[in-house]
Amino acid sequence: MNRNIDRTQSGNDSQRSWQNGLGPRGLLIGAAALIAYGLTKRSKTGAAMAAAGSVLAFRAVKPSRRSTESDARTTFLLNSTPEQAYTLWRDFEKLPRFMRHIKSVRNLGDTRSEWVALGPMEAEVRWQAEITEDQPNQRIAWRSLPQSMVQTSGSVEFTPDPLARGTYITAQVRYSAPGGAAGSALASMLGKHPEFMMREDVRRFKTLLETGEVPTTLGQSHGPRGMHGASEQFLFRETANLPDPQAAGDYRRSA
Amino acid sequence: MKAVCWMGKEKMQVHDVPDPRILNPRDAIVRITSTCICGSDLHLYDGFVPTLEQGDILGHEFMGEVVEVGPGISKDKLKVGDRIVVPFTIACGNCQPCHDGLWSCCDNSNPNAWIAEKMMGYSPSGLFGYTHMLGGYAGGQAQYARVPYADVTHMKIPDGLPDEKVVFLTDIFPTGYMGAENCNIRPGDTVAVWGCGPVAQFAIRSCFMLGAGRVIAIDCVPERLELARKGGAETLNFNEVDVLDALREMTGNRGPDACMDAVGMEASGHGAVYAFDRAKQIMRTQFDRPIALREAILACKKGGTVSVPGVYAGFIDKVPFGAYMNKAITMKTGQTHMMRYMKPLLDRVQAGEIDPSFVISHKVPIDRAPEMYKTFRDKQDQCIKVVLKPWEQAMAA
Numbered sequence: 001m002n003r004n005i006d007r008t009q010s011g012n013d014s015q016r017s018w019q020n021g022l023g024p025r026g027l028l029i030g031a032a033a034l035i036a037y038g039l040t041k042r043s044k045t046g047a048a049m050a051a052a053g054s055v056l057a058f059r060a061v062k063p064s065r066r067s068t069e070s071d072a073r074t075t076f077l078l079n080s081t082p083e084q085a086y087t088l089w090r091d092f093e094k095l096p097r098f099m100r101h102i103k104s105v106r107n108l109g110d111t112r113s114e115w116v117a118l119g120p121m122e123a124e125v126r127w128q129a130e131i132t133e134d135q136p137n138q139r140i141a142w143r144s145l146p147q148s149m150v151q152t153s154g155s156v157e158f159t160p161d162p163l164a165r166g167t168y169i170t171a172q173v174r175y176s177a178p179g180g181a182a183g184s185a186l187a188s189m190l191g192k193h194p195e196f197m198m199r200e201d202v203r204r205f206k207t208l209l210e211t212g213e214v215p216t217t218l219g220q221s222h223g224p225r226g227m228h229g230a231s232e233q234f235l236f237r238e239t240a241n242l243p244d245p246q247a248a249g250d251y252r253r254s255a
Numbered sequence: 256m257k258a259v260c261w262m263g264k265e266k267m268q269v270h271d272v273p274d275p276r277i278l279n280p281r282d283a284i285v286r287i288t289s290t291c292i293c294g295s296d297l298h299l300y301d302g303f304v305p306t307l308e309q310g311d312i313l314g315h316e317f318m319g320e321v322v323e324v325g326p327g328i329s330k331d332k333l334k335v336g337d338r339i340v341v342p343f344t345i346a347c348g349n350c351q352p353c354h355d356g357l358w359s360c361c362d363n364s365n366p367n368a369w370i371a372e373k374m375m376g377y378s379p380s381g382l383f384g385y386t387h388m389l390g391g392y393a394g395g396q397a398q399y400a401r402v403p404y405a406d407v408t409h410m411k412i413p414d415g416l417p418d419e420k421v422v423f424l425t426d427i428f429p430t431g432y433m434g435a436e437n438c439n440i441r442p443g444d445t446v447a448v449w450g451c452g453p454v455a456q457f458a459i460r461s462c463f464m465l466g467a468g469r470v471i472a473i474d475c476v477p478e479r480l481e482l483a484r485k486g487g488a489e490t491l492n493f494n495e496v497d498v499l500d501a502l503r504e505m506t507g508n509r510g511p512d513a514c515m516d517a518v519g520m521e522a523s524g525h526g527a528v529y530a531f532d533r534a535k536q537i538m539r540t541q542f543d544r545p546i547a548l549r550e551a552i553l554a555c556k557k558g559g560t561v562s563v564p565g566v567y568a569g570f571i572d573k574v575p576f577g578a579y580m581n582k583a584i585t586m587k588t589g590q591t592h593m594m595r596y597m598k599p600l601l602d603r604v605q606a607g608e609i610d611p612s613f614v615i616s617h618k619v620p621i622d623r624a625p626e627m628y629k630t631f632r633d634k635q636d637q638c639i640k641v642v643l644k645p646w647e648q649a650m651a652a
């Protein structure tokens with residue numbers, strides 16, 4: 001019961017923060033991509049897309065007030081036991097294998113760890129976090145230390161399905177940052193769509209847990225992409241598909 | 256290596272691209288000995304399927320020899336030197352759909368699942384040489400290919416069987432067989448099959464394997480109808496007769512027990528509705544032209560089954576859903592659950608029950624792939640199925 005109510009509320013929260021999170025910078029990049037993509041199509045559809053891009057660009061440069069807060073939550077049914085899922089997540093230093101925007105996590109001993117996230121232009125955002133709750137095979141919760149530039153908290157829960165179909169994972173992460181460089185880098189990083197990023201992180205976690213690897217096409221062979229293909233590649237993020245699972249933290253090549 | 260790349264609508268080119276390499280622990284690299292052009296590649300050639308990119312390597316029907324195996328695969332599963340056919344669907348073998356035998360619905364093999372989820376709700380498995388919505392994996396119309404989850408995504412082939420007899424286990428034979436299985440055939444049933452392309456040819460023969468009494472095959476290409484007759488089917492040429500009338504006549508006003516749409520999204524037809532469909536497809540308000548599907552639903556007997564192995568990508572209009580509902584029809588479809596069918600069908604090939612090489616009309620070096628796409632699409636030169644040989648040199652003209 002409680003869980004259901006909770007879920008509805010946070011759903012609304014995250015929707016709000018998504019609207020806030022779509023900053024002018026993100027919008028401008030999107031608009032530019034749309035214009036470029038539209039123009040390379042050299043067709044009526046392309047012209048329409050370019051026109052739509054121009055409207056977006058206009059909206060993007062209009063000033064707007066926004067905060068850099070985000071809250072996202074997602075749920076997946078895993079084909080594993082709670083023990084297996086808990087063990088994989090509890091190894092914090094390996095979180096970057098499936099958390100795409102996290103460059104590295106370093107254990108500082110005890111319950112503390114140092115996190116490095118990557119914003120646009122490879123700007124690094126650092127903070128220290130502590131584990132606030134650790135119930136083996138059930139729940140892990142963490143939050144940033146009070147003096148950090150970034151305030152973040154997160155939790156992950158593993159619940160066995162009552163009909164023995166696997167384990168539900170429910171993950172939630174909340175970020176907020178005051179203004180300044182770190183704040184704006186973080187905002188751009190999350191501005192894409194916090195709910196989407198969270199969902200893809202947990203999807204990669206599921207795949208890593210179930211198959212031992214994260215599927216990728218990064219680095220595969222292909223013919224010349226051309227101008228149109230290059231913009232599509234950007235839009236569909238083939239090159240930014242995933243961090244290389246064999247070199248966790250080596251984000252540069254994939255970014 | 257040489258690879259057949261899609262460079263735009265109706266523009267295929269053979270390019271020299273870097274050899275594939277192992278990217279994940281469960282990958283393997285295959286040196287390709289035979290590879291084919293599939294009817295579903297023609298949908299890509301014609302530019303009807305969204306999220307294909309210039310430079311993508313096509314091809315999802317290939318076989319060859321394993322030349323490199325990732326560190327995540329144990330030797331008893333797969334090793335260098337093994338001769339394998341590679342199914343067109345990529346399956347991890349670990350997720351719930353794979354455990355349930357729904358291999359083409361694998362949860363984990365599509366790295367771009369979010370795109371497919373936007374269009375379909377949930378994502379099917381990744382495919383070789385198809386669109387980025389379905390994984391964007393480089394395909395097998397090349398000299399080498401990378402096979403992800405290779406410990407599951409393969410079937411070993413014993414020495415002594417020539418490529419031509421087993422290469423169609425990569426897609427069209429199992430696809431035709433599953434299309435027939437989806438017809439819920441009881442002994443003596445009548446099955447009508449729309450389309451006489453390569454998949455349909457295997458479907459016709461599979462229907463008889465599963466006990467069908469009559470198979471009625473529908474197409475307009477004489478040599479394909481001829482090949483269907485060789486497989487035991489009665490045939491209808493839709494340029495000469497009204498299909499619905501003819502089927503009514505042939506089944507004593509009852510209708511076929513099962514109807515199979517082995518055509519998919521680029522069906523040909525006649526009249527105003529066909530013109531309307533073409534126009535909508537060109538305008539991009541509809542990806543698919545569901546003429547065969549409409550007829551199949553209308554022709555099917557009450558309480559019958561409609562099986563759809565033909566490929567559809569998006570949304571369709573003017574489907575006679577009233578007929579579908581009121582006649583209590585069952586519809587079964589899906590990309591082929593390859594791992595379920597490859598071994599039993601290999602056994603049938605080895606037992607001599609069927610020689611799949613009967614569909615081959617052209618066998619050419621890979622350099623000639625671009626012209627063969629056109630020949631196959633336009634059904635010129637009596638083209639039914641094209642096998643490409645990646646290592647043979649094109650003859651000097």
